[in-house]
Amino acid sequence: MLDCIKKGVPVGHTVLDKAKENTAPIKTLIPDLNEIEEIFMIASGSSFNAANCASPFMEKVTKSQVFALLPNTFLKKTVCNSKALYLFISQTGTSSLVKEQVIRVKEMGCKTISLRNP
Numbered sequence: 696m697l698d699c700i701k702k703g704v705p706v707g708h709t710v711l712d713k714a715k716e717n718t719a720p721i722k723t724l725i726p727d728l729n730e731i732e733e734i735f736m737i738a739s740g741s742s743f744n745a746a747n748c749a750s751p752f753m754e755k756v757t758k759s760q761v762f763a764l765l766p767n768t769f770l771k772k773t774v775c776n777s778k779a780l781y782l783f784i785s786q787t788g789t790s791s792l793v794k795e796q797v798i799r800v801k802e803m804g805c806k807t808i809s810l811r812n813p
Contacts, residue, residue: 786811
């Protein structure tokens with residue numbers, strides 16, 4: 696396990712070093728980012744675990760409520776907050792339930808971002 700942690704440290708530094716560069720497109724896609732009241736992260740499996748772990752940090756940074764939800768739980772939501780950001784996470788981009796939810800929320804007129812591994 697220690698070997699795994701040691702390998703992860705350089706990756707973490709790279710992510711931090713490129714944070715502004717990597718997040719710049721978000722400001723272009725959602726110019727009114729400061730008006731976001733809450734963030735919903737919809738993911739399954741290890742992506743859900745990562746979203747769950749990131750939630751407290753994201754709340755601290757964004758000063759907004761952040762929720763991590765499984766796609767089948769999110770499926771039951773019938774109301775979309777126009778001042779929320781819906782972040783859909785799929786490692787491979789092939790999660791059919793996540794993809795269905797992205798389409799549904801977009802059709803409701805809400806702000807969405809989809810993330811997957813390159």
